[in-house]
Amino acid sequence: MSWFRELLGVAISGLTARKVRTVLIMLGPILGAAGIVAAVGLNESAKGNVRETLERLGTNLIVVNADGTFTGGEAPTLPADATDRARNVSTVDRVVGLTEIGGLQVLPSQGGREFFQTVPVPLLTSELNLLDVLDVDMLHGRFLNGSDEDNKLRVAILGEDLADDYQYLAGEERTVSVDGVAYAVVGVLRSADLVPDLDTAVIIPKSTAERDFDIEQKPTILYVRADDGAVDTTADALPVAVNLGGPESVSVVVPSDLLEAQAEVDTTLRNVLFLMGGLALLVGGVGIANVMSISVIQRSGEIGIRRALGHNKAKIAMQFLLEALFIGVLGAVVGVATGVGVIYLVSAILDWVATLNMPLFIMAGAMALAVSIVAGLYPAWKAARLEPLETLRLG
Numbered sequence: 001m002s003w004f005r006e007l008l009g010v011a012i013s014g015l016t017a018r019k020v021r022t023v024l025i026m027l028g029p030i031l032g033a034a035g036i037v038a039a040v041g042l043n044e045s046a047k048g049n050v051r052e053t054l055e056r057l058g059t060n061l062i063v064v065n066a067d068g069t070f071t072g073g074e075a076p077t078l079p080a081d082a083t084d085r086a087r088n089v090s091t092v093d094r095v096v097g098l099t100e101i102g103g104l105q106v107l108p109s110q111g112g113r114e115f116f117q118t119v120p121v122p123l124l125t126s127e128l129n130l131l132d133v134l135d136v137d138m139l140h141g142r143f144l145n146g147s148d149e150d151n152k153l154r155v156a157i158l159g160e161d162l163a164d165d166y167q168y169l170a171g172e173e174r175t176v177s178v179d180g181v182a183y184a185v186v187g188v189l190r191s192a193d194l195v196p197d198l199d200t201a202v203i204i205p206k207s208t209a210e211r212d213f214d215i216e217q218k219p220t221i222l223y224v225r226a227d228d229g230a231v232d233t234t235a236d237a238l239p240v241a242v243n244l245g246g247p248e249s250v251s252v253v254v255p256s257d258l259l260e261a262q263a264e265v266d267t268t269l270r271n272v273l274f275l276m277g278g279l280a281l282l283v284g285g286v287g288i289a290n291v292m293s294i295s296v297i298q299r300s301g302e303i304g305i306r307r308a309l310g311h312n313k314a315k316i317a318m319q320f321l322l323e324a325l326f327i328g329v330l331g332a333v334v335g336v337a338t339g340v341g342v343i344y345l346v347s348a349i350l351d352w353v354a355t356l357n358m359p360l361f362i363m364a365g366a367m368a369l370a371v372s373i374v375a376g377l378y379p380a381w382k383a384a385r386l387e388p389l390e391t392l393r394l395g
Helices: 002-016 019-057 082-087 130-134 146-150 160-165 196-200 206-213 231-243 255-298 300-308 313-350 358-385 388-394
Strands: 061-066 092-101 106-108 123-126 138-141 155-159 175-178 181-189 202-204 221-226 250-253
Touching (some): 002 019, 002 313, 019 313, 061 231, 082 092, 082 221, 123 206, 138 160, 160 181, 160 196, 231 250, 313 358
Parallel strands (some): 155 181
Antiparallel strands (some): 061 250, 092 123, 138 181, 175 181
């Protein structure tokens, strides 16, 4: 085994004596392994974020909208009793109706009024069980309650994004102007990923809207929670239940399906990036073969001396294969570590759930190692074929 330890020492010395060249050779397996790990890992992290969102908000939320024919106008509404009709579906667990009020301007009471005059803000009324149906809570303050409705109080709830735009501070006394009428802000609704439209909306009591603006309270949208395992059945039944078999059209959307479809698109992107990482490995392998082949010529004097000292062709070939092996091992380790770093960095920036896949790391590292060894076969064979007298000519 002494000869093998000697070969290890010679191989390591050959790499460390030419550090810049060694680093350049290693870039191929590093970039390839990092690309594979980062591509698949980021895709899994994005899916992890989707899975966390769905676990938090549920996959049984269904959104029902009027499809433009109930009123014949530009802002279609559902029948006045649409909520009760939806509730009569046996697989419906909870339902809430909202009405969007058009034609009214919503402005902050202070700061940037001129700017927000050009920014349309959705104005909604809602039934009181909105939080329960959406499974969300308040970021600040409280939601509308029965006292607000009974006393027709001028109070308002802001969506989280709108509150940020208005620079609302938790606990401060603030009003918003609804077509010139001041409404006191009593709460900020936390953002719900499945219903992003509410993030920029203002919600006021139904009774107050009827008194101040003479609004007919027909819902324009329903949020429905179906029983577990009955989402598809409920989605199919709701259009018929809401329009009672009439000619009117009702659109039904399951928001969780959109998130899952987005995850499938991410899978396609992952596969493309995986192939690009594999291509980088192949290109890196070609670079290893080229540079090590040139190294054989540059080190011909060293090879000739070793042959003259009694080292046979097998030992010379083994020396260069060991160098390729070290390059593969170091490139694989650094590449996988770089890929993991990219996963954590991008996940932190995009607020994803970083997901690590150990079998993937092993596969990417093994691919980088295999490419490096295969790429070192030709230089090793070329070095082994050199005869001592020939090395004098090359040197």
